[in-house]
Amino acid sequence: MKIKLTFWKIVFLVIMALGLYSTFVRYYYGLGAISNMTDQFPWGLWIGFDCLCGVMLAAGGFCMIGAVYLFNVERLHSVVRPAVLTAFLGYLLFIVGLLFDLGRPWYIWHQLIYMNPHSVMFEVGMCVMAYTTVLFFEFLPNVLERFHLNAPIKWIKKIYPVLIVLGILLSTLHQSSLGSLYLIMPSKLHPFWYTPALPFLFFGSAIAVGLAMTIFESTQSAKAFGRHLELPVIVELGGALLVALWVNALLRFEDYFHRGMLGQIIKPSYEAYFLWLELTLAFVIPIAMLSFKKVRMSPQGLYLASIFTVLGFITNRLNIALTGFETYVGHHYLPKWTEFSVTLMIIAMGFALFGVAARYLPIFPEEEHAVQQSPRIEPGPVSVTAVLGHAGD
């Protein structure tokens, strides 16, 4: 077999090599050696990005399951499988991220025996554990179909209503609880981001990002795998995204209004710059874009708007986890390169696993008739790192 090295494959290999080196440093020399975390900054990039953002980026799974199976919107059916795959991978990688971040990851199972029901972290942990199990069963039919094991598929179909309700229930709980984690820090987190409304804001942003991620991955995999893009589906998701963004924007405005913060957020300050960046990326640009029907109807427009949304809400969560503590702590926190390299490795693993699953499992619907009707966006051979290969397009 001949393996052709493309630019993105080399990038992938470099990221994996650096990541493996960092993994060695993490488990051989400890957290102090690999990270810039300190007693003043006990939570760094890994909690901010791998955990807070990772779970948000995986929200597409429960959003699409909710739309298609709970509300029975049959016409969105084609995006459910990729969304569930993304969610399943997202949660598995979230757990991988935790194994790096926890000081004593070998005791992670203590969660199951020494329970503290007062702890938000306990609730998040239990929900994530249970939801990953639910996602496993929602994902399993892909594998079973591949090997033509029809009997177990029938069993799973029987419990599907339970899985769906359970999955959405667990998602509601832990997506919002990630915000509740910060409720105990009123004296530390900057008032731009500390609000009793945090659980609601986290749930709201999860839905917006879930929709945006589904648009992103549909368009992206159409490009990467040379598939036909189902435009009506992502146009409909784009409309829903616009509504979700307005609801989120309104929630944020109401929150600042009721806390009398409107005067402060427009005054220039270190935190205000980050807040403006976040609000511009998450609300101003995508809402402005999607308000034009022309943009809302075009794959490129929707693709760009979804990227801005995702970047905006990532900025939002990093602001909560990192920027919002800098004034209190009195100094800046910049992750060490090894922290970045672990995060990059986890993201790269996500892209690669998505590529493998998309290649070997029936993730995308059969499209014999569709192919004849409309030209493929970008034909090309599918490879293990095909998705990665187009990540920068």
Added chain:
Amino acid sequence: MSKALLYDATMCIGCKQCEGACAQQNKLPYDDKVAAESVQSAHKYTVVMTKDDKFMRRLCMHCEHPACASVCPVGAFHKTAAGPVVYDVWKCIGCRYCMVACAFNQPKYEWQSLNPRVRKCIMCPDRIASGKPTACAEICPTGATKFGERDDLIQEAQQRISQSPSTYLPRIYGLHEVGGTSVLILSSKKVEEYGYPSSERVGETPMPEYTGRVMEKIPDFIPVWALVLGGVYWVSHRRDEVAAAEAEQKNGNNRNGGAK
């Protein structure tokens, strides 16, 4: 009745014997180099700070309603009836939520260790159990750190303030902060100047209430939300079933009609 420590900064001479006794009690390294360190760390549970010839001690406040105990997912922290907030290392998974949740930044971490522990003053629970004062209080040559019943110490602190109002600021830090702590501080200088969070900043609400308000709703939320979701599922799928049944009936009628 719970025990507490009263630290009177005006009586402190900065001898740092409390630091040494604490290190010995907790089997921590202590030499001139450690003594010179002016910040708390995984190997220094308490520190005596100097500012303009005035001293101030810092240690875990042993909150009446500790945030660390409420946030720990595995319950590795708990407040004992006697007063100390203690740590069970064998439970700890190392999430460090206690560190970010503590309003006084007391839990410190063994960043260099491969099996790191959270470290903080645990108020000598073994000594207290055997009727002895904490190591720091026992060794203090001036009585600046005094061990006793919390209620008695509050009374004594109030007496000291009223007897020499010119010496003290008229407040006992720890009396109401975050719902009260088992370490009480009297001083002539504001404790905030030594890095303590201001009373306004931490407030008087016990920290666990901030998350408790949300957590207490969850047991009710789960069944209600599950019912709503189940209901939506039933309604949205019932519509299909009815439509399918009607279509079949129609087809059946047509077929019957055609056969006639």
